[in-house]
Amino acid sequence: MTKAVRTEDKKVRKYLNKTVILLLFSLIVFILATIAWFVMSKESDTSGMSITVSTRNYDIATKGTAVRNNDVFSLLNPEYSIGVVGIYPDASAHNDMYYASLNTDNLKLMFVPTADDPSTEDIDESIPADVGPDSSGKLSLYVIPKHDGSLSLEFTLNVVGYAYVDLYTLDGNGDKIQEVKNGEPVVDKNGNPVYETERVLMAVSDVSTETCRISEGDLERLTSAEEYLKGHIMFFENESSVPSQYSYSDPIDTRVLSFSENNLTSGTAYPISINWVWANTFGQIALKDNTSGLRGRNIPLVEDSNAASGTDKAAVIEYLKENKASVFHDLEKIASLTEEQKEGKTDSEIEALIESTIDDMIDNADVPLNYNLLSSGYNNADFMIGTGIAYFMIEVTVEEV
DSSP states (O other): OOEEEEEEEBBBSOOOOOOOOEEEEOOOOOOOSHHHHHHHHHEEEEEEEEOOSSSOSEEEEEEEEEEHHHHHHHHHHHTBBBEEEEEEEBBTEEEEEEEEOOSSEEEOOOOOOOOOTSSSSOOTOOOOOOOOOTEEEOOOOOOEESSEEEEEEEEEEEEEEEEEEEEOOTTTOOOOOOOOETEEOOOOOTTTTOOOOOEEEEEEGGGOTTSSOOHHHHHHHHHHHHHHHHEEEEEEEOOSSOOOSSEEEEOTTTSSEEEEEEEEEEEEEEOOOOEEEEOOOHHHHHHHSSSSTTTTTOOOSSSOOOOOOSSHHHHHHHHHHHHHHHHOOHHHHHHHHOHHTTTTTTTHHHHHHHHHHHHHHHHHTTHHHHHHHHHHHHHOOOOHHHOSSSEEEEEEEEEEE
């Protein structure tokens, strides 16, 4: 198995992306969009990448000249390295310099910096830093087989959120240390001891009320923010040709990308095409066309169609349905069931009715009422991401199958 991670971070809107497997540690270069989320979000700066590798028939490689937010990345994931520099040919026999995993299971992915807006307060002004809705990018990932012939791999994509939290400091025995002021132990208004904490950046999955000063409610909101982040980052195999009336094709809607070739040449770098996008609006994903005018000038993610089976439009609409709890905030409010609709039904039956109602709304997103309710749910989820998550990483796990 191989892992790769790429990170992104910025000061007023902060996010961290990580790729776990042999992929990248700095997964996305984002540009924030002007929607509700942007108003109160922290900044987000781009960071480095990384991958993990074990004994295998292949290596993972990346190329570029820098690692995004390397200091932050190294602090959070010290096990990742930049790999070993080497010259490898691609399938057309063109030689280029790559950073290969070789004997390491953890590789930071490289990228080529471009000038950033100097008016912002990014950690590194040479790196595009803003991350948020209306952002997109391509992962710099290559497979280098160790033998001629066939190779089959699976790339599993995941998104991990990070947040700044107050972590309890512990004494030598592993016990929390009570704060002392003017020689007296500090207690709260209810007489409970107040313990020393340190402000740290931590994976949301590691945050708990036992280890951190955080209420159950705030932890629930933080966990929800990470889930929305997972739902709003979508992956595609290919960008559309330019100029184009749409952005991408071939959705990786199950977040698993298969690579299988029979005539590979040992020591040759083969690119793995993975694009990520954070759609600015719900309409870019769901509307089958723009005859309603609801999408405005926003470009659709995939080609407009009637969403017949097998089309990219059908795949992204199905993605919205399958991941509705991670895409929209407050499903119950969006469904707006009447008391009459809920009368006589169990909680599970009401939940099923809410889901089916929203599925129907997604299928008929060009109805203005449906569009407005679903768009509100999408934007409110963005708002929660921006006010809760400080960094995020896109994790890519690579396994031979």
